Amino acid sequence: MSNGRGDSVRVERITKxxxxxxxLDDVSLDVAAGEFISLLGPSGSGKTTTLMSIAGFVLCDxxxxxxxxxxxxxxxxxxxxxxxxxQSYALFPHLSVxxxxxxxxxxxxxxxxxxxxxxxxxxDMVHLPESEYGGRMPESLSGGQRQRVALARAxxxxxxxxxxxxxxxxxxxxxxxxxxxxxxxxxxxxxxxIIYVTHDQSEAVSMSDRIAVFNNGTIQQVGTPYEIYNSPAxxxxxxxxxxxxILPTSSYRGDGVWLATxxxxxxxxxxxxxxxIVAGAQYSxxxxxxxxxxxxPGQGSLTGTIDDVVYAGDHxxxxxxxxxxxxxxxxxxxAAGATVVRGAQLDLGWEVADAIPVQRQRxx
Amino acid sequence: xxxxxSNRLLLVFLVAFLAAPTIAVVIVSFGNASVIxxxxxxxxxxxxxxxxxxxxxxAAIGRILMVSxxxxxxxxxxGTMLAFAIARGGLSATTRKVFQVAAIFxxxxxxxxxxxxxxxxxxxxxxxxxxxxxxxxxAALGCPFVFLSALGVLEKVGTDLDQASASLGATRSxxxxxxxxxxxxxxxxxxxxxxxxxxxxxxxxxxxxxxxxSETLPLKIYASLNFGVAPDIAAVTTLQIGLAVAVAIxxxxxxxxRQRRRQLVSHGEIDHDE
Numbered sequence: 330m331s332n333g334r335g336d337s338v339r340v341e342r343i344t345k346x347x348x349x350x351x352x353l354d355d356v357s358l359d360v361a362a363g364e365f366i367s368l369l370g371p372s373g374s375g376k377t378t379t380l381m382s383i384a385g386f387v388l389c390d391x392x393x394x395x396x397x398x399x400x401x402x403x404x405x406x407x408x409x410x411x412x413x414x415x416q417s418y419a420l421f422p423h424l425s426v427x428x429x430x431x432x433x434x435x436x437x438x439x440x441x442x443x444x445x446x447x448x449x450x451x452x453d454m455v456h457l458p459e460s461e462y463g464g465r466m467p468e469s470l471s472g473g474q475r476q477r478v479a480l481a482r483a484x485x486x487x488x489x490x491x492x493x494x495x496x497x498x499x500x501x502x503x504x505x506x507x508x509x510x511x512x513x514x515x516x517x518x519x520x521x522x523i524i525y526v527t528h529d530q531s532e533a534v535s536m537s538d539r540i541a542v543f544n545n546g547t548i549q550q551v552g553t554p555y556e557i558y559n560s561p562a563x564x565x566x567x568x569x570x571x572x573x574x575i576l577p578t579s580s581y582r583g584d585g586v587w588l589a590t591x592x593x594x595x596x597x598x599x600x601x602x603x604x605x606i607v608a609g610a611q612y613s614x615x616x617x618x619x620x621x622x623x624x625x626p627g628q629g630s631l632t633g634t635i636d637d638v639v640y641a642g643d644h645x646x647x648x649x650x651x652x653x654x655x656x657x658x659x660x661x662x663x664a665a666g667a668t669v670v671r672g673a674q675l676d677l678g679w680e681v682a683d684a685i686p687v688q689r690q691r692x693x
Numbered sequence: 694x695x696x697x698x699s700n701r702l703l704l705v706f707l708v709a710f711l712a713a714p715t716i717a718v719v720i721v722s723f724g725n726a727s728v729i730x731x732x733x734x735x736x737x738x739x740x741x742x743x744x745x746x747x748x749x750x751x752a753a754i755g756r757i758l759m760v761s762x763x764x765x766x767x768x769x770x771x772g773t774m775l776a777f778a779i780a781r782g783g784l785s786a787t788t789r790k791v792f793q794v795a796a797i798f799x800x801x802x803x804x805x806x807x808x809x810x811x812x813x814x815x816x817x818x819x820x821x822x823x824x825x826x827x828x829x830x831x832a833a834l835g836c837p838f839v840f841l842s843a844l845g846v847l848e849k850v851g852t853d854l855d856q857a858s859a860s861l862g863a864t865r866s867x868x869x870x871x872x873x874x875x876x877x878x879x880x881x882x883x884x885x886x887x888x889x890x891x892x893x894x895x896x897x898x899x900x901x902x903x904x905x906x907s908e909t910l911p912l913k914i915y916a917s918l919n920f921g922v923a924p925d926i927a928a929v930t931t932l933q934i935g936l937a938v939a940v941a942i943x944x945x946x947x948x949x950x951r952q953r954r955r956q957l958v959s960h961g962e963i964d965h966d967e
Contacts, residue, residue: 413857418852419853436861
């Protein structure tokens with residue numbers, strides 16, 4: 330069940346309602362020991378409620394949480410032994426940095442000398458030397474330093490699972506990137522299981538072993554960042570991770586050809602993968618903007634009128650109005666010699682394997 | 694430039710206007726005549742001597758101190774608990790509103806209403822002319838001050854710290870002792886200071902409940918006025934003013950010491966292990 334210093338976490342069919350609103354609807358998730366998993370989704374999707382349930386801050390109406398091989402039924406938060414890093418850092422403002430970090434050790438009644446050593450090690454680990462920062466008060470630290478202290482405090486008692494709730498969302502972009510690298514390094518060094526809640530897809534993609542995508546209180550898909558990006562389970566996932574062109578279809582004609590349907594009901598045959606489709610389900614085709622190519626006139630799968638062009642240095646973003654809807658293209662500068670200006674005609678092509686069937690979202 | 698000077702003058706005038714009665718009383722209390730004189734002909738401490746050696750004045754001072762301190766202890770406890778209930782009790786929005794209004798009600802209604810209510814209540818219970826009957830009413834009077842300042846801090850602090858403490862292994866009572874109470878203590882004490890001053894100046898309720906049998910300090914001052922305005926009243930009042938100033942200074946010194954300690958700690962001059 331455990332590997333190195335991480336524990337597995339099993340979330341079994343948890344449901345949580347607040348009044349008439351369902352925050353979590355029968356959510357199950359298996360996190361392997363030592364894994365770095367991100368819970369990704371928009372606000373109100375249930376990712377934070379899931380994290381809070383694991384931590385013991387939220388009690389579910391049904392379902393259970395198992396950490397390692399221990400059921401958490403009836404175990405209060407303070408007995409779960411999990412590290413938790415808050416978006417707000419949640420440092421104790423009346424205690425110095427060293428006292429904040431020693432807090433969990435004092436509760437565990439460790440000998441003073443051992444506490445001193447462990448505090449020093451934990452602060453070293455987050456690059457805040459105890460000699461310099463130990464005596465500082467939290468209010469005198471920058472946001473990034475506070476989050477480092479919070480991290481040291483959450484790790485100093487060597488929890489086997491670390492829960493993080495949007496720990497970087499209060500920091501500016503540069504600092505976020507630095508901290509991301511820090512988190513990865515710490516995860517490598519400690520091999521603690523990390524469950525990381527974020528609404529930022531780039532954070533999730535760059536750090537996680539796996540990502541669980543949440544929406545409307547349910548998990549839409551669990552997979553590696555590669556799987557999530559390249560074979561999203563449905564339109565929501567396709568839209569949420571990266572950019573996606575979605576073409577509603579009416580049917581698969583076989584041989585890599587789909588019938589796409591436009592807003593007016595007109596049908597256009599377009600290339601698309603037929604792998605893994607289930608009879609009876611409604612599909613849309615998803616094509617990533619970078620997989621679309623500008624091709625010479627007459628050779629494309631779809632012809633449209635350029636609606637807008639944005640120059641972005643190493644590429645151009647072209648918005649094309651086609652019979653099956655607006656398409657976004659990320660094109661390099663060569664663009665097959667076509668005239669890329671607003672109003673011009675443009676032919677678009679793509680590989681069969683690059684148009685991936687995704688389950689249509691049910692309305693509502 | 695002219696505008697600045699006239700602004701300054703206006704400020705000085707306002708401060709003088711607000712402080713003038715107080716200053717007059719203080720000056721009169723140090724006079725040496727047997728009647729109120731402003732300005733006094735000479736300086737003397739005779740009125741303080743008279744007050745501080747007169748058993749009746751001392752008893753009145755003792756009574757008001759005792760009643761007020763007991764009331765403040767009650768108000769401090771009740772106000773803090775009410776603030777916790779509202780900030781952390783998980784009450785519905787409506788219940789919160791109702792309790793919140795109820796908790797500050799004593800501030801909003803005229804003292805004479807509390808006095809009349811208190812008088813009716815105590816006479817039903819057959820308790821009249823007891824100095825102790827003041828304590829619960831004074832506690833109710835002081836409670837809103839503690840409640841409001843404690844609630845402000847609790848709402849500002851939020852529940853993240855409680856959760857953080859729990860995640861680090863602390864039980865609720867440990868969190869309360871080590872985190873929450875230390876954080877709200879300054880606010881609670883500030884509230885208690887205001888409550889104390891309010892109680893020590895209270896006269897309407899005392900007038901209804903005690904009817905002159907045993908006198909609190911404000912009652913005795915009021916009663917003494919019937920025999921004419923003598924400088925001993927000025928001396929007593931100055932003592933009261935002195936207490937208010939002392940409470941304010943104590944608060945300021947305390948917060949300055951805390952600030953200073955923090956700075957020392959953050960410069961590593963105090964061993965942070967302690």
